[in-house]
Amino acid sequence: MDFILGATITLxxxxxxxxxxxxxxxxxxxxxxxxRIDSINEILPGANCGACNQPGCNGFAQAVVEGKALxxxxxxxxATVAQRIANIMGVTFEKRERSISVVMCHARGVKDKFTYDGxxxxxxxxxxxxxxxxxxxxxxxxxTCVEACKFEAxxxxxxxxxxxxxDRCTGCGKCAVVCPRNIISMVPESKRVHVxxxxxxxxxxxxxxxxxxxxxxxxxxxxxxxxxIHVQNNLAxxxxxxxxxxxxxxxxxPNHTIINFAREKSRSMSTILA
Amino acid sequence: MIPYVKSKLKTFVGGIHPREDxxxxxxxxxxxxxxxxxxxxxxxxxxxxxxCKPIVKKGDFVKxxxxxxxxxxxxxxxxxxxxxxxxxxxxxxxxxxxxxxxxAVIIERADxxxxxxxxxxxxxxxxxxPDQIRQLVQSAGIVGLGGATFPTHVKLTPPRDKTIDTVVxxxxxxxPYLTCDYRLMLDKPHEIIxxxxxxxxxIGCKNAHIGIEANKEDVYALFKSIVSDEPNxxxxxxxxxxxxGAEHQLIKxxxxxxxxxxxxxxxxxxxxxxVATAFSIYEAVRFKRPLIQRIITVTGDGVEKxxxxxxxxxxxxxxxLEEAMASPHINKxxxxxxxxxxxxxxxxxxxxxxxxxxxxxxxxAQQFRSRACIRCGRCxxxxxxGLNPGELSIQSEAQEFNLAQENNVMECKECGCCTYIxxxxxxxxxxxxxxxxxxxxxxxxxxxSAG
Ligand code: SF4
Ligand code: SF4
Numbered sequence: 001m002d003f004i005l006g007a008t009i010t011l012x013x014x015x016x017x018x019x020x021x022x023x024x025x026x027x028x029x030x031x032x033x034x035x036r037i038d039s040i041n042e043i044l045p046g047a048n049c050g051a052c053n054q055p056g057c058n059g060f061a062q063a064v065v066e067g068k069a070l071x072x073x074x075x076x077x078x079a080t081v082a083q084r085i086a087n088i089m090g091v092t093f094e095k096r097e098r099s100i101s102v103v104m105c106h107a108r109g110v111k112d113k114f115t116y117d118g119x120x121x122x123x124x125x126x127x128x129x130x131x132x133x134x135x136x137x138x139x140x141x142x143x144t145c146v147e148a149c150k151f152e153a154x155x156x157x158x159x160x161x162x163x164x165x166x167d168r169c170t171g172c173g174k175c176a177v178v179c180p181r182n183i184i185s186m187v188p189e190s191k192r193v194h195v196x197x198x199x200x201x202x203x204x205x206x207x208x209x210x211x212x213x214x215x216x217x218x219x220x221x222x223x224x225x226x227x228x229i230h231v232q233n234n235l236a237x238x239x240x241x242x243x244x245x246x247x248x249x250x251x252x253x254p255n256h257t258i259i260n261f262a263r264e265k266s267r268s269m270s271t272i273l274a
Numbered sequence: 275m276i277p278y279v280k281s282k283l284k285t286f287v288g289g290i291h292p293r294e295d296x297x298x299x300x301x302x303x304x305x306x307x308x309x310x311x312x313x314x315x316x317x318x319x320x321x322x323x324x325x326c327k328p329i330v331k332k333g334d335f336v337k338x339x340x341x342x343x344x345x346x347x348x349x350x351x352x353x354x355x356x357x358x359x360x361x362x363x364x365x366x367x368x369x370x371x372x373x374x375x376x377x378a379v380i381i382e383r384a385d386x387x388x389x390x391x392x393x394x395x396x397x398x399x400x401x402x403x404p405d406q407i408r409q410l411v412q413s414a415g416i417v418g419l420g421g422a423t424f425p426t427h428v429k430l431t432p433p434r435d436k437t438i439d440t441v442v443x444x445x446x447x448x449x450p451y452l453t454c455d456y457r458l459m460l461d462k463p464h465e466i467i468x469x470x471x472x473x474x475x476x477i478g479c480k481n482a483h484i485g486i487e488a489n490k491e492d493v494y495a496l497f498k499s500i501v502s503d504e505p506n507x508x509x510x511x512x513x514x515x516x517x518x519g520a521e522h523q524l525i526k527x528x529x530x531x532x533x534x535x536x537x538x539x540x541x542x543x544x545x546x547x548x549v550a551t552a553f554s555i556y557e558a559v560r561f562k563r564p565l566i567q568r569i570i571t572v573t574g575d576g577v578e579k580x581x582x583x584x585x586x587x588x589x590x591x592x593x594x595l596e597e598a599m600a601s602p603h604i605n606k607x608x609x610x611x612x613x614x615x616x617x618x619x620x621x622x623x624x625x626x627x628x629x630x631x632x633x634x635x636x637x638x639a640q641q642f643r644s645r646a647c648i649r650c651g652r653c654x655x656x657x658x659x660g661l662n663p664g665e666l667s668i669q670s671e672a673q674e675f676n677l678a679q680e681n682n683v684m685e686c687k688e689c690g691c692c693t694y695i696x697x698x699x700x701x702x703x704x705x706x707x708x709x710x711x712x713x714x715x716x717x718x719x720x721x722x723s724a725g
Pocket of ligand 2: 651
């Protein structure tokens with residue numbers, strides 16, 4: 001009995017001494033963390049997507065406090081989160097328009113150059129013989145962008161092309177980064193008219209490879225009242241700073257390369273729900 | 275089959291013995307000049323380094339040997355017209371190696387086939403200075419003809435702080451099916467040795483070592499007799515093993531020097547040149563002939579008459595296949611050998627480039643189902659560069675490219691031994707290439723954001 005009592009008391013005293021030691025050490029050697037980092041961290045979406053170019057949400061919170069990132073840099077959180085971070089930091093911020101991802105390819109009737117039976121990843125496919133697709137610029141269709149999306153905002157459509165569910169897209173831009181053919185662009189949400197082709201081939205060649213390609217006929221250029229669309233290197237390119245999404249170019253495009261997404265969207269949404 | 279059993283012949287650790295050799299198909303065919311093509315397509319990037327700038331335009335008349343693509347920067351190589359004729363167009367054309375379109379000068383042949391003035395004049399190589407040699411090699415647009423297509427004048431300009439004590443000449447020709455170097459060594463041994471001596475003179479190096487695989491004993495005897503009174507040029511037989519002709523493996527086998535990771539041949543005091551390169555150096559210095567033709571082995575069971583052809587650069591492959599009587603059952607066309615060659619996607623647009631040593635036409639194109647790695651370790655045993663290919667392939671599959679980089683994925687030379695030997699038929703080289711491309715992209719991005 002004495003034996004147990006002795007051991008308990010000794011251990012108890014030892015524990016107390018160590019406990020006090022630890023308490024003192026943790027206080028004197030404590031790393032001072034700005035409390036704002038924690039409170040910002042709580043607001044952030046916690047997706048760790050890296051769209052802000054920081055190592056995860058915690059890294060972003062730190063960068064904001066250190067002044068290395070803007071409060072509005074979290075594209076996922078958008079204006080609400082930016083506003084709350086701004087409140088913590090005691091700054092004002094400029095409201096930016098949300099960007100969403102747009103797939104700039106509408107390959108139709110493109111034949112394959114060869115049978116590809118390699119790794120099912122667009123990036124890996126693109127390095128074998130310049131990609132198996134008949135068009136050197138078009139979508140390879142393995143859905144590497146869909147896989148990269150952390151917000152389940154993309155899916156592969158029945159036509160073999162990736163589709164964006166705009167309501168879910170946070171504009172993080174991950175899909176645009178992984179696409180080896182740079183088909184995906186991040187475009188302000190309010191811009192609804194897009195040239196869905198990336199082919200730099202001459203008109204005649206492009207027409208042969210794909211039914212929906214830009215053939216560089218310059219009809220759109222002539223029609224545009226705002227001087228916003230120009231054919232460069234055999235491809236019509238929209239200057240989104242000037243474009244008002246009036247849709248005049250859509251009407252004249254003979255190959256239906258330019259699309260007004262305002263109309264497209266409702267259609268594609270209904271197909272998902274159906 | 276076990277790689278570390280010492281053979282009496284010189285060799286390196288690792289590597290494979292391909293089951294099918296295929297060299298017998300073309301071994302005994304003396305090379306013949308292929309009929310001049312109607313049109314040639316001269317791609318502007320036939321080398322490693324900056325692509326050339328076309329300096330002719332549509333409608334110009336060019337003569338054989340005329341400069342049509344000017345090299346851009348030091349690591350780049352000139353491109354010359356391989357036939358005389360009219361420039362039909364300067365337009366993008368599919369590149370047989372990258373698969374994407376690159377600018378090309380397209381020339382339609384005229385009747386006369388004479389050299390441009392200034393080329394094809396005999397020149398006495400005895401009085402020549404090292405700088406002149408380098409200059410002639412550079413303007414002739416010579417690149418490594420073993421397949422790597424690295425500009426030769428760059429190799430001939432080693433950094434000042436490095437001393438090169440041995441020039442190694444590669445007469446191994448370890449790729450199955452190819453015999454173009456073998457035929458060249460049989461037919462032009464004196465010229466090749468002259469070329470080798472020019473290289474030695476150019477970099478001021480006293481010793482040379484020639485490596486020849488044991489399946490070419492006739493060439494070995496021939497070379498031995500030619501250099502019998504020159505003790506500083508050694509000739510050695512090498513074990514028949516793939517990739518015996520790769521730079522690192524040749525140096526390991528012949529000079530018994532080992533490499534640290536990332537070391538280049540010149541860092542261990544040697545440079546390696548291929549026999550075909552030596553021959554074109556000789557031609558460039560002795561006759562001022564730019565590089566406009568090379569020997570190409572057209573072989574495989576897809577052609578009735580496998581042959582070695584002397585081919586002008588930019589010749590369409592279709593015409594070569596016709597010449598070798600292609601069967602209608604070809605399923606796969608490969609540029610180069612079966613181990614490292616590049617499969618072609620379009621027979622009609624493929625054209626030869628400087629690095630094309632062989633055209634392999636095969637009837638059967640096998641497809642394999644790849645499975646998960648069974649950790650057998652055979653790839654490790656056979657990788658001549660001492661990598662762990664299986665692990666690298668798994669890391670690449672999991673998109674852990676940084677991890678792969680830490681495990682030296684960039685050291686892989688894509689020789690294909692691992693993929694050949696893997697019982698699970700994993701596409702290891704493809705996965706490694708994938709990782710390399712992604713790492714290169716990341717590095718470029720980092721460099722862009724840093725500067
Ligand atoms: S890892 Fe690279 S170098 Fe090693 S065997 Fe495979 S392909 Fe060759
Ligand atoms: S040879 Fe293939 S199965 Fe064996 S360890 Fe290497 S990758 Fe894995």
